[in-house]
Amino acid sequence: MREIAINGKKREATGKKASKLQRKEGLVPCNLYGEVKGQNGQPEALAFSAPMSELRKAIYSPHVFVVNLNIDGKECKAIIKELQFHPTTDALLHADFYEVNETKAITVGIPVKLNGLAQGVREGGKLSLSIRKINVTAPYKQIPEVLNVDVTNLGLGKAIKVGELSFEGLELATPAQVVVCSVKETRASKAAAATAE
The missing domain is CATH 2.170.120.20 (Ribosomal protein L25, C-terminal domain)
Structure with missing residues (x-):
């Protein structure tokens, strides 16, 4: 699989209002689901944002990528699991990433x-x-x-x-x-x- 690098920053503020402000700045709200599990046993999400300019290369492509994510200096490999688009403008609203390693299927x-x-x-x-x-x-x-x-x-x-x-x-x-x-x-x-x- 091809690899691509995307830089992100942790989101301190979440919710509709904060997400709207980030989109105005050219950023896309994202979640990373990894090895960390919450009290209910479900994977816990790390909320971060990434520039649309970097996400565009991975999304509007016929290829499937392994993403080298760098979130505030912490690196991991992930795949894009789910994308949410605006129903009328087709603008990217949200992206979910899933952490991967060399042994996990x-x-x-x-x-x-x-x-x-x-x-x-x-x-x-x-x-x-x-x-x-x-x-x-x-x-x-x-x-x-x-x-x-x-x-x-x-x-x-x-x-x-x-x-x-x-x-x-x-x-x-x-x-x-x-x-x-x-x-x-x-x-x-x-x-x-x-x-x-």
């Missing part, structure tokens, strides 16, 4: 890349990608930037499902019956089939 969505020329496309069909990402579970060091799926033998009217795929060192968390890609019939392929008959 995490679940993240990794982009799918289709490789090869499908048999069904050679027969006039159209290749269609149904899902852009597949959720995988593994320690972050084992997670690749993309999941390569070979479609060379994919015939006309056929599909590849998540359950048919396997990647070394990764556990697939997306349901097995979900279709990754398929080759759909087109007028050209139907005409070619009729001519062949």
